[in-house]
Amino acid sequence: MNVHLILFLAFGAVAVAGAINLLAQTHPINSALSLIAVMAALAGEYLLLGAEFLAAVQVIVYAGAIMVLFVFTIMLLNAGVEERTQGSRVAFLFGIPGLLLGSVLLGWVVLRHSGTEAVAAGALPGDPKTIGQLLFHEFLLPFEITSVLILIAIMGAVVLASKPPTHPPGVPARKVG
Amino acid sequence: MALPIWLFILVSVIKSAVVLVVLLTAVAYTVWLERKVVGHMQNRWGPTRVGPFGLLQPAADGLKFLFKEDLTPPHVYKPLFLAAPLIAVIFALTSIAVIPFGNSVTIGGYSIPLQITDVNTGLLLILGVTSIGVYGVALAGWSSNNKYSLLGGLRASAQMVSYEIALGLSLVGVLIMSGSFSLRAIVDAQGGHFWGFIPRWNVFPQFIGFFCYLMAAYAETNRIPFDLPEAETELVAGYHTEYSAMKFAMFFMAEYANMITVACLATLLFFGGWHGPIFGPPILQAVLPVFWFAAKIVAFLFLYIWVRGTLPRFRYDQLMAFGWKFLLPLALVNLIATAIAVAW
Secondary structure: OOHHHHHHHHHHHHHHHHHHHHHHOOOHHHHHHHHHHHHHHHHHHHHHOOOHHHHHHHHHHHHHHHHHHHHHHHHHHOOOOOOOOOOOHHHHHHHHHHHHHHHHHHHHHHHHOOOOOOOOOOOOOOOHHHHHHHHHHHOHHHHHHHHHHHHHHHHHHHHHHOOOOOOOOOOOOOOOO | OOOOHHHHHHHHHHHHHHHHHHHHHHHHHHHHHHHHHHHHHOOOOOOOOOOHHHOOHHHHHHHHHHHOOOOOOOOOOHHHHHHHHHHHHHHHHHHHHHOOOOOEEEEOOEEEEOOOOOOOOHHHHHHHHHHHHHHHHHHHHHHOOOHHHHHHHHHHHHHHHHHHHHHHHHHHHHHHHHOOOOHHHHHHOOOOEEOOOEEOOOOOOOHHHHHHHHHHHHHHOOOOOOOHHHOHHHHOOHHHOOOOHHHHHHHHHHHHHHHHHHHHHHHHHHOOOOOOOOOOOHHHHHHHHHHHHHHHHHHHHHHHHHHHHHOOOOOHHHHHHHHHHHHHHHHHHHHHHHHHHHHO
């Protein structure tokens, strides 16, 4: 076994352990920190596969910005320890069969392709220049549609968060904060 | 000639040790410089008692931090309370690993770059590491279980996320001009002169980008006038209210190490890194680039301290309005203008 494979498996183990810990922890902030560990481990996997740019962006965007806002929200709401329940009926009725079905599908796909050659690490383009050209030439339309989607989400958030401009007399203003 | 693997590991360990020692010494003496300069600006002497010009004051401070009682208040959330200062200081020290501080030197036929590691996404790595560093401050504020600390932590995370966008955008102009994420390549692109006498530094075409970077960098390092997370008039000491002894010192070290990293980045991206007049005998020619690099960093640190001695603190709404309504649009305009100018 070479160092690359050992590191790849180690990062994979960290990611899985973090994901399990995310579910097992009762305090939201511990769960959020586990999720950060998962994100960081995934960045490590990307790096080992030769996608340095993706790894750096994964850390900057997910671990550095989105999760900071998660932690921020947990801190702001001062969310306490969550209650343990016996699990919901929906989870038993749909969740477990769904999980089984998903695993069977995944297993089938993996088995069907077991004979094919795996893509070597670094064989696919991972440098910023190639990614930029792919995004802005080949996948320009999906890229722009995604940005419009995000813009709509931002505007929706602003509308939901902003105070109503006027309220008729006699009706109390919506409470903010 | 490439190094054999054992020599490579040995050289890397030596470089890491040297850089770490130099960085920690620089952190200690930045504190001394700050106390001295702010002292003189306020018509005081600053530290004078320990050693000549108070030069041994950092050592005395360090000993004092070591021997102070290390309190852990009973109401804190212990795992994170202990982890927070470590997170802050570890990530502050990590980002120095990709900073190049000079050209390669040739020893015994091997060419050794003056940099711990030259990764081709060096700039992104620094941005990523510093964006993780905010957890130290945020978690310290939350785990202290104290409302002043919590407010400090909240302010820090909101402020850093807001100014990170302007910081990132202000750097894109430089990236467009040099066409690389590697800090070494960015510095190499700044060699030579405009019209034979003005150094080809990015600060001249990218002065708006530099302005945005400088403002955002002050906010990212929680320095006056953006030091809301530890505003002592409102929040006692902000996120590190409950910390004492070495744990407090770790936050202190992290803040000053971040200042130095930010000054390094400003030097590399906008002020030509180690480029400067090279003259004299060969030994002087070898040392001068590192000297120019250090001199530019000291100039930036002095600017930091100067601003601290001059300006009052922003109000929180002013901070957010400045970041989102002024700095971010300005950085965007600069980005578009640079893109158009380069594409021309």
